[in-house]
Amino acid sequence: MNIYADENMPLVREFFADLGEVTTFDGRNVQAEALREADVLLVRSVTPVNASLLSQNNRLRFVGTATIGTEHVDRDYLASRQISFSSAPGCNAQSVLEYVLSSLWFLAERYQWSLQHKVLGIVGVGSIGQRLATAARALGIPLLLCDPLRAAQEPDFPHTDFTTLCQQADIISFHTPLEKTGPYPSYHLLDAVHLAQLKPDCAIINASRGAVIDNQALLTAQQRKRRPLVLDVWEQEPDILLPLLPYCDLATAHIAGHSVEGKARGTEMLYQRCCELLQQQPRMSLAALLPVPAMEKLQLSANFGLPDVQNLARMLYDVRRDDALFRYHITGHGFDWLRKSYPARREYSALQLSGPALPAWLDSLGFSRQ
Ligand SMILES: NC(=O)C1=CN([C@@H]2O[C@H](COP(=O)(O)OP(=O)(O)OC[C@H]3O[C@@H](n4cnc5c(N)ncnc54)[C@H](O)[C@@H]3O)[C@@H](O)[C@H]2O)C=CC1
Numbered sequence: 001m002n003i004y005a006d007e008n009m010p011l012v013r014e015f016f017a018d019l020g021e022v023t024t025f026d027g028r029n030v031q032a033e034a035l036r037e038a039d040v041l042l043v044r045s046v047t048p049v050n051a052s053l054l055s056q057n058n059r060l061r062f063v064g065t066a067t068i069g070t071e072h073v074d075r076d077y078l079a080s081r082q083i084s085f086s087s088a089p090g091c092n093a094q095s096v097l098e099y100v101l102s103s104l105w106f107l108a109e110r111y112q113w114s115l116q117h118k119v120l121g122i123v124g125v126g127s128i129g130q131r132l133a134t135a136a137r138a139l140g141i142p143l144l145l146c147d148p149l150r151a152a153q154e155p156d157f158p159h160t161d162f163t164t165l166c167q168q169a170d171i172i173s174f175h176t177p178l179e180k181t182g183p184y185p186s187y188h189l190l191d192a193v194h195l196a197q198l199k200p201d202c203a204i205i206n207a208s209r210g211a212v213i214d215n216q217a218l219l220t221a222q223q224r225k226r227r228p229l230v231l232d233v234w235e236q237e238p239d240i241l242l243p244l245l246p247y248c249d250l251a252t253a254h255i256a257g258h259s260v261e262g263k264a265r266g267t268e269m270l271y272q273r274c275c276e277l278l279q280q281q282p283r284m285s286l287a288a289l290l291p292v293p294a295m296e297k298l299q300l301s302a303n304f305g306l307p308d309v310q311n312l313a314r315m316l317y318d319v320r321r322d323d324a325l326f327r328y329h330i331t332g333h334g335f336d337w338l339r340k341s342y343p344a345r346r347e348y349s350a351l352q353l354s355g356p357a358l359p360a361w362l363d364s365l366g367f368s369r370q
C-alpha cells in the first residue's frame, strides 16, 4: 500500500506506517507525475485534488484531507472514479475558537471595549461558529447568529439574516465554508454593498476562507474609514493583497486551526477512515502520540473569575505572537514559510485545571479539569 501525504501532516508516519509505505510531498507544488503510484492520498487545503492532479494515477482508493474545508477537492470527480473520500470535520474547531477568543480579547484591550456591551455577529454556526457562540454566551457577550441553512432545518434556530446582522453587530466573525454556487453562496458574502452597511466601528474577523470577503472592496473600505480588522485568511493565498496589512489589527497566515491537537486530530481522523476502508482495527491513537505539554497542571484559587480568564488563556495562546511573526516575515520568507514553520501551540485542554471552585463556564471555553 503506497501512502502519499502532504509533508505538513504531523504524525503521519506514526499513524500510517503500519498500513503501508509513507511518502511525503510538497502540497502546494505537487504534480500528477509524483502521485502515479499512490493508493492513498492525504492532503491539506493547499492541494487542488482534481482530474488533472490524478490524471496519471489509476490505482488510487482513498483521498483524505486533514482539514475541515473541502473546496479544494473535486468530490464529484472522485465519486466518478469510485475513490473514497474523507475530510476531518471538527478536527481544528477548538483551535479556531481559541484564535478568535484571543483576537476578541486583544481588540477589547486595544479599543478599551467591554465585550459584554458589544454584539458579536457569528456568520456560519457549524462546528466552529457553534463553539464560538457557546463560549461567547459563557463570557456574557450578546450574540446575533446567521446561518440560513440551519434556519431552514431547525425551526427554533435564532437566525438573523446577513444584511440585518451587518447593520446591527459591533463585531462580525465569519465561519462559513467557501461556496460559490448553491442557494447560499458565501463567495464575497461581505462585499462593497454590505461593507457600506456596517456600523462605522464594526470589527471584522475572518478565520474561514479569504474569499468570503471581497478583499479589494475591504481595502477600499478600510482606506476610506478604518475599522478593527483581524484576518487569518486571504484571497489568493499565498499571493495575498499585501496593501491590506497596514489596515489589519491582527494579520496571520491561515494558522487559526494550526494547534498541535488540531492538526494531529486531522491526521488521526484520516487514519481511522483509512482503517475502516481497509477493514483493519486502528492500532494507533492520538492520546498516545501527543507530546507532553510544557504546562501540564495549574491550580486556580477560589478567587479566580471572569476577569482572569484572559490571562489564563494567554498562557497557552496569544494571537499577538502570530501577528508579530507575520508582519516580520511575510515579505522575506512568505506566506507558506510562516505556515510550515509554525511554532507549537497547545489547546486549552492540554492544561489540567484544579481548584476548590472551578467555574462551570471554563468548560464552555474548552478548558479541562483534573
Ligand atoms: N483559518 C483556519 O485555519 C480554518 C478555517 N476553517 C474554515 O472554517 C469553515 C467553517 O468550519 P466549520 O465550522 O467546521 O464548518 P461547518 O461545516 O461545521 O459549519 C459551517 C456552517 O456555515 C453555514 N453556512 C454555509 N453557508 C452559509 C452562508 N452563506 N451564510 C451563513 N452560514 C452559512 C453552514 O450551514 C454550517 O452550519 C470551514 O469550512 C473552513 O473553510 C476551518 C478550520 C480552520
Ligand SMILES: O=C(O)C(=O)[C@H](O)COP(=O)(O)O
Residues within 6 Å of the ligand: 043, 044, 045, 046, 066, 067, 068, 069, 070, 092, 254, 255, 256, 257, 258
Ligand atoms: O481545516 C481547514 O479547513 C483549514 O483551513 C485548516 O486549518 C488549514 O488547513 P491547511 O491549509 O493547513 O491544510
